[in-house]
Amino acid sequence: MPTPSHLNNPLYFDFRAARRVPESHAWTGLDDHPVVDGGAPGSPDAVPVVDLRDGDLAGAAASVASAAEQWGAFLLTGHGVSAELLARVEDRIACMFALPAADKMRAVRRPGDACGYGSPPISSFFTMCMWSEGYTFSPASLRGDLRKLWPKAGHDYASFWYVDLSIYICMYISSHDDAPVGRSTCPGAYSDVMEEFHKEMRVLADKLLELFLRALGLTHEQVAAVEAERRIAETMTATMHLNWYPRCPDPRRAVGLIAHTDSGFFTFVLQSLVPGLQLFRHGPDRWVSVPAVPGAFVVNVGDLFHILTNGRFHSVYHRAVVNRDMDRISLGYFLGPPPHAKVAPLPEAVTPGRAPAYRAVTWPEYMGFRKKAFATGGSALKMVAAGEPDDAGAAVVHQSPPPPLVVSS
Ligand SMILES: O=C(O)CCC(=O)C(=O)O
Numbered sequence: 472m473p474t475p476s477h478l479n480n481p482l483y484f485d486f487r488a489a490r491r492v493p494e495s496h497a498w499t500g501l502d503d504h505p506v507v508d509g510g511a512p513g514s515p516d517a518v519p520v521v522d523l524r525d526g527d528l529a530g531a532a533a534s535v536a537s538a539a540e541q542w543g544a545f546l547l548t549g550h551g552v553s554a555e556l557l558a559r560v561e562d563r564i565a566c567m568f569a570l571p572a573a574d575k576m577r578a579v580r581r582p583g584d585a586c587g588y589g590s591p592p593i594s595s596f597f598t599m600c601m602w603s604e605g606y607t608f609s610p611a612s613l614r615g616d617l618r619k620l621w622p623k624a625g626h627d628y629a630s631f632w633y634v635d636l637s638i639y640i641c642m643y644i645s646s647h648d649d650a651p652v653g654r655s656t657c658p659g660a661y662s663d664v665m666e667e668f669h670k671e672m673r674v675l676a677d678k679l680l681e682l683f684l685r686a687l688g689l690t691h692e693q694v695a696a697v698e699a700e701r702r703i704a705e706t707m708t709a710t711m712h713l714n715w716y717p718r719c720p721d722p723r724r725a726v727g728l729i730a731h732t733d734s735g736f737f738t739f740v741l742q743s744l745v746p747g748l749q750l751f752r753h754g755p756d757r758w759v760s761v762p763a764v765p766g767a768f769v770v771n772v773g774d775l776f777h778i779l780t781n782g783r784f785h786s787v788y789h790r791a792v793v794n795r796d797m798d799r800i801s802l803g804y805f806l807g808p809p810p811h812a813k814v815a816p817l818p819e820a821v822t823p824g825r826a827p828a829y830r831a832v833t834w835p836e837y838m839g840f841r842k843k844a845f846a847t848g849g850s851a852l853k854m855v856a857a858g859e860p861d862d863a864g865a866a867v868v869h870q871s872p873p874p875p876l877v878v879s880s
């Protein structure tokens with residue numbers, strides 16, 4: 472359990488006050504596999520890059536296909552979301568994490584809720600704590616949720632005066648590493664910036680979905696005309712998760728976010744200039760550090776996309792590590808189906824040599840399998856494999872010790 476903080480709130484762990492990693496946050500097995508650099512061009516460990524700059528969609532679709540088949544992830548550059556907007560987004564996030572703990576706890580995620588402030592959502596599957604905190608929200612209900620964090624910020628949200636002032640305050644905080652958490656109230660324009668970002672990301676998500684589908688062999692006309700594909704594009708929903716990984720006195724014993732796959736269709740990860748994201752690769756088993764490329768997104772294939780593409784594009788195991796000297800911030804923009812939609816292999820991904828490998832499943836049903844997989848160390852994808860009994864994993868399960876960190880294939 473987290474140690475009680477100065478707030479006497481059992482849910483809050485005061486990372487800033489920690490001089491060592493307490494047993495509640497100390498993991499074993501983190502160094503079971505070597506870590507290699509994914510940023511050296513030409514090396515077999517170099518994380519693939521998909522660049523959209525030159526508008527060659529056929530070429531981009533081919534790069535997406537190869538990266539999604541072999542890695543389940545890639546760096547996306549030339550995507551059209553401006554560096555200036557990304558800088559404002561990162562400023563806003565830094566401001567939010569700099570709020571006093573009491574403000575953040577007002578927006579705490581309650582048991583059973585998907586959105587709110589707190590430890591990473593996957594923490595509920597583990598008895599050990601991770602070295603991070605975060606805020607999950609649905610862009611659709613952003614403004615209502617934000618009132619919990621900034622109750623006094625009314626119409627001034629949109630005022631330019633506030634925008635300019637809060638950017639200066641945030642720059643001050645980021646440039647003063649020791650500035651105490653909560654120095655600033657930073658009320659201005661958080662929701663404006665996040666909504667602007669969401670709008671652009673939703674367009675980019677549609678563009679990337681089309682690229683993924685073309686990478687499966689569909690033509691532009693098929694993507695637009697085929698019922699199943701059209702429905703995916705029209706109903707895909709977004710969730711944002713902001714992560715704060717405070718600097719850590721003993722990074723070898725702590726982990727920011729334990730190894731996992733994302734459960735939805737695909738995720739855009741914006742990592743600040745501080746690297747920390749690692750992708751798992753087999754043969755030999757190793758963790759590949761994703762370089763922090765300014766302005767790039769990391770795209771991760773999620774489990775439901777793995778199912779949709781009949782396993783052709785595979786979801787990627789990844790984790791976030793922490794470091795001794797610098798805080799790290801990241802943003803995950805998660806795309807997935809609406810809760811009622813059944814996800815099954817697309818007809819185009821089923822070929823004479825590739826029978827449907829998975830049963831149809833909704834996202835909430837899949838989360839039931841995932842819960843069981845975390846508890847038993849099994850694989851949720853295997854539980855929904857064609858031929859497995861229908862009730863293999865959806866049952867309610869009890870909290871159990873953390874599964875081994877070794878990734879099963
Ligand atoms: O912080 C990162 O780089 C990864 C975040 C992530 O994997 C997640 O939020 O699911």
Ligand SMILES: [Fe+2]
Pocket residue numbers: 731732733789803
């Ligand atoms: Fe993730």
